[in-house]
Amino acid sequence: MSSTPDTKDPVIVGPDVIIDPEMCKGCNLCTYVCPTGVLLISESLNHLGFHPAEYTGEGCTGCGVCFYACPEPGAITVYKPPRKPKKQKEEV
Numbered sequence: 001m002s003s004t005p006d007t008k009d010p011v012i013v014g015p016d017v018i019i020d021p022e023m024c025k026g027c028n029l030c031t032y033v034c035p036t037g038v039l040l041i042s043e044s045l046n047h048l049g050f051h052p053a054e055y056t057g058e059g060c061t062g063c064g065v066c067f068y069a070c071p072e073p074g075a076i077t078v079y080k081p082p083r084k085p086k087k088q089k090e091e092v
């Protein structure tokens with residue numbers, strides 16, 4: 001296995017949420033539970049005739065609450081930047 005980073009891997013620079021509008025049933029659960037209120041229901045319709053949820057584009061903390069609340073597998077993907085390793089205490 002190579003230790004060189006794969007340039008095809010997405011670079012996660014910050015928390016982000018992606019909603020697949022065609023997988024969404026517009027149940028509104030995610031918009032209700034999002035603690036920062038950054039999700040809303042779109043005025044447009046998807047191919048199933050539902051108004052899908054959408055991200056306003058900023059303010060997501062990557063908490064994942066919407067992911068766990070959503071009853072549609074694959075409708076919501078949450079991205080969190082990797083945690084920075086904790087600094088080890090220096091021995092005195």
Ligand code: SF4
Pocket residue numbers: 016017033034035036037038039059060061062063064065066067078
């Ligand atoms: S991950 Fe958290 S902050 Fe981001 S949209 Fe989902 S519920 Fe809201």
Ligand code: SF4
Pocket residue numbers: 019023024025026027028029030031052053069070071072075076
């Ligand atoms: S919880 Fe899932 S199905 Fe319901 S509106 Fe949000 S993304 Fe759509």
